[in-house]
Amino acid sequence: QDGSATAVPSDGVEYLVSTVVGGQTLDLDFDTGSADLWVFSSQLAASSRSGHAYYTSSKSSTYKALSGYTWDISYADGSGASGNVGLDTVQIGGTTVTNQAVELAKTVSSTFVSDASDGLVGLAFSSINTVSPQQQSTFFDNAQSSLDSPLFAAYLPFNADGAYDFGYTDSSKYTGSITYTSVDSSNGFWEYPSTSYKVGSTVHSLSGYTGISDTGTTLILMGDSAVTAYYNQVSGASYSSSQGGYIFPCSATLPTLSFKIGSTYATIPASLLNFGTASGSSCFGSLQSVGSGSQNIYGDVFFNAYYGVFDASGPSFGFATI
Ligand SMILES: O=C(CN1CCCCC1)Nc1ccc2c(c1)OCO2
Numbered sequence: 001q002d003g004s005a006t007a008v009p010s011d012g013v014e015y016l017v018s019t020v021v022g023g024q025t026l027d028l029d030f031d032t033g034s035a036d037l038w039v040f041s042s043q044l045a046a047s048s049r050s051g052h053a054y055y056t057s058s059k060s061s062t063y064k065a066l067s068g069y070t071w072d073i074s075y076a077d078g079s080g081a082s083g084n085v086g087l088d089t090v091q092i093g094g095t096t097v098t099n100q101a102v103e104l105a106k107t108v109s110s111t112f113v114s115d116a117s118d119g120l121v122g123l124a125f126s127s128i129n130t131v132s133p134q135q136q137s138t139f140f141d142n143a144q145s146s147l148d149s150p151l152f153a154a155y156l157p158f159n160a161d162g163a164y165d166f167g168y169t170d171s172s173k174y175t176g177s178i179t180y181t182s183v184d185s186s187n188g189f190w191e192y193p194s195t196s197y198k199v200g201s202t203v204h205s206l207s208g209y210t211g212i213s214d215t216g217t218t219l220i221l222m223g224d225s226a227v228t229a230y231y232n233q234v235s236g237a238s239y240s241s242s243q244g245g246y247i248f249p250c251s252a253t254l255p256t257l258s259f260k261i262g263s264t265y266a267t268i269p270a271s272l273l274n275f276g277t278a279s280g281s282s283c284f285g286s287l288q289s290v291g292s293g294s295q296n297i298y299g300d301v302f303f304n305a306y307y308g309v310f311d312a313s314g315p316s317f318g319f320a321t322i
Contacts, residue, residue, distance in 0.1 A: 001094055001095060001096070001146055001147075001167070002095070002147055002148050002160075002165075002166060002167030003092070003093035003094025003095040003096065003165075003166050003167070004093045004097065004162060004163050004164065004165045004166070004170065005017045005019075005092045005093030005095075005166075006018070006161055006162070006163055007030065007091075007154075007155070007156060007161065007162040007163055007164055008027075008161055009135070009156075009159055009160065009161070009162070010115060010116040011243075012159070012218075012275075012276065013114075013115075013116075014029050014114060014117060014218065014300070015029070015030065015116055015156050015162055015215070015300065016028065016029060017029075017030055017089065017092065017121070017164060019087075019091070019092050019121065019319050020089075020090070020091040021039060021055055021060075021088055021090050021102055022055065022057070022059070022060025022061075022062055022063050022088040022089060022093075022102070023059075023060055023062075023089075024053075024055050024056070024059065024060065025053065026039055026040070026054075026055060026118040026119055027053065027054050027116065027117060027118050028117060028118060028119050028120060028121045029115075029117035029119070029120045029121070029154070029216060029232050030120075030121045030123060030125040030154070030164055030215055030216070031120050031121065031122055031123060031124075031214070031215060031216025032124055032154070032190055032213055032214055032215045032298070032310060033124055033212060033214035033215070033216045034073065034120065034122040034128065034216060035077065035101050035122040035123075035124040035125060035126050035127070035128045035130075035138050035188060036071060036073050036120065036122045036129055036130055037090070037100065037101065037102060037103060037119075037120065037121050037122055037127040037138065037139055038055065038071065038073070038081055038083070038102075038103035038104070038105055038114075038119050038120055038132070039053065039054070039055040039102060039103070039104060039105065039118060039119035040052045040054035040105055040108065040118045040119055040182070041054055041055045041057070041083065041106070042054060042055070042056040042057070042103050043083060043084070043104055043105070043106045044105055044106065044107070044108065045297070047113075048107075048108055048113050049079035051113075052115070052118045053118045054118065054212040055102070055104065055119075057088075057104065059287070060088055062088055062089045062098075063086050063087070063088045063102075063167060064086055064087040064099070065086045065088055066083075066084075066085045066087065066101070066317055068133070069084060069085035069131055069132065069133065069134070070082070070084055070085065070131070070132055071083060071084070071085055071103045071130045071131045071132070072130055072290060073130045075133055075216075076297075077111070077217075078109075078111075079112060080108075080109045081105050081107060081109065081112060082105070082106060082107050083103060083104045083105045083106035083107065084103075084104055084106065084190060085102070085103050085104065085131055085136070086101075086102055086104065086155070087099045087100065087101060087102065088100060088102045090102065090139055090274070092139065092164070092166070093164070093166065094166075095143050095147070095166045095167070097139055097142040097143050097146075098302070099135030099142075100136065100139055100142055101129075101131060103131065104135075105119070107192070111143045111214070118322055120216070121135045121139055122139075122140075123138060123139070123140050123152065123215070123277070123310065124138070124139055124188050124189055124190065125138075125185045125188045125189070125190075126141050127188045128187075128188030128189075136229050140166070140310075141312075143166060143167075144166075144312060147166055147167030147168075148167045148168055149167055149168060149169075149311070149313075150311065150312040150313050151167065151168075151169070151309055151311040151312060151313070152164060152165060152166045152167070152309075152310050153165040153169050153170070153173075153307060153308060153309045154215050154235075154303050154307070154308045154310070155166075155170070155173040155174075155307050155322070156215065156300055156303035156304060157304060157322055158272060158283070160300070162303075165230070165234040168306075169309055170306075170319075173290070173307050174201050174307035174320035174321060174322055175185075175320065175321050176321055177320060178203075178306060178307070178309055178319065178320040179261075179262075179264045179318060179319060179320070180260055180262075180309070180311070180314075180317065180318040181193075181262025181263070181264070181271050181316060181317055181318075182262070182314060182315075182316055182317045183314060183315040183316055183317050184210070185315055187289075189212045189213075189214075189295075190212060190213040190214075190310055190317050191210050191211065191212045191295070192210060192211055192261060192262050193208050193209075193210055193260070193262060194210055194211030194259055194260050194261060194296050195207055195208070195209055195260055196259070196260045196265075197222070197226050197255055197257075197258060197259040198257070198258040198259075198262070198265065198267075199229050199230050199233050199255050199256075199257060199259065199269070200233065200255035200256055200261075200286055203252070204225075204226065204229055204239070205223075206223065206226065206259075206260075206296075207213055208294050209223065209296060210294065210295050210296070211259065211260075211261060211297075211298050211319050212295055212296070212297050212298065213295045213296070213298055213302070213306075213308055213310070213317050214297050214298060214299050215300060216298070216299070217297050217299030217300070217304060218299050218300050219275065219286050219287070219288050219297075219299050219300075219301055220257070220268065220286055220287050220288070220289060220296075220297070220298055220299060220301050220302060221257070221287075221288055221289065221290035221296065221297035221299065221303075222289070222290055222296045222297075223290060223293075223294065223296065223308065224289050224291070226259075226287075227246065227288065227289045228294075229267075229286060229321060230257060230287055231235045231246050231248070231285065231287075233255050234248045234253075234254060235248075235249070235253070235283075236248055236249040236252055237252065237285070240243070240282075241279070243278045243282075243284060244295040245284060245285060245288045245289075246284065246285040246287070246288060246289075247278045247282040247284055248283055248285065249281060249282065249283070250274070250277065250281050250282065250283040251281070252283075253270070254270035254273045254274060255270065256268060256269055256270055256273075257273060257287055259283070259296065259298070261298075261317070261319060266298075266302065266305070266306060266319060267305075268286070268287075268301060268302065268305055269305065272286055272301050272304050272305060273285060273286045273287060273301075274286065275301075277318070286301045304322075305321070305322060306319040306320060306321060306322060307319065307320045307321075307322055
């Protein structure tokens with residue numbers, strides 16, 4: 001059944017959604033860049049669980065263990081988690097999936113311990129789910145047959161409560177029309193060509209590049225050529241190894257950044273490109289380097305400006321101004 005769940009901004013780093021797993025409520029990070037639904041569990045060391053809600057399978061009347069099944073995930077930022085697997089009922093807003101693969105953490109890396117989320121809901125394609133010996137389906141894949149339309153949408157306004165809509169798009173959450181582009185899911189991501197960008201009004205080519213819509217990533221991460229071109233237009237900007245990225249004087253005037261999603265430019269306003277104080281009078285940029293490769297990562301800062309629609313029919317990705 002269609003439904004909407006509130007997404008609450010946490011530390012400006014992520015948006016958390018209250019989710020019920022086997023009758024137990026956890027605040028989970030919805031990540032369109034991965035495909036594992038995993039939770040902090042009673043199997044974690046107490047030191048790793050501190051500060052977190054966690055799932056205890058023995059307290060769920062609907063839990064079914066998948067004997068011998070394991071999972072082990074590593075994310076591009078170097079974090080990771082691993083454990084074992086069972087099935088249980090998962091409720092997100094008005095949408096309920098029975099027999100959802102729930103991945104119980106036995107280990108989590110330090111960033112997750114210090115992070116606010118109690119686990120993740122992966123909303124990328126099930127082809128990159130890490131469960132072995134049999135790969136499992138995402139919540140969205142399992143929910144699709146019960147939805148009016150096989151889609152979900154992310155509404156993540158800056159510093160305000162947002163929502164994930166399942167089965168429908170909500171016209172009260174965006175203005176104008178939704179522009180769609182075909183998605184190439186061969187890498188398991190919501191990925192599409194992204195072959196040009198603009199710094200202010202100056203157009204640059206990004207031949208061969210793609211973009212990935214990734215609600216699990218906070219910032220906008222692009223190739224070094226784009227990042228250099230952008231900060232060359234920001235007075236006093238520099239790369240700070242201690243801060244781990246580009247910083248600039250908080251008083252600097254920032255140009256807008258636009259990038260193509262398929263054939264249509266999305267424009268990020270200057271206000272969203274200042275991620276906030278790094279230290280003293282230096283501010284940290286919302287645009288940072290993705291490192292190597294030709295895949296740009298369009299994270300929450302993008303969704304602060306655009307309602308994002310993830311449509312499995314096609315598949316396609318659509319966006320509309322918030
Ligand atoms: O790793 C992530 C997001 N990840 C989502 C799940 C929780 C932990 C953080 N994003 C990311 C994506 C591409 C990158 C990168 C980081 O660093 C360099 O390239």
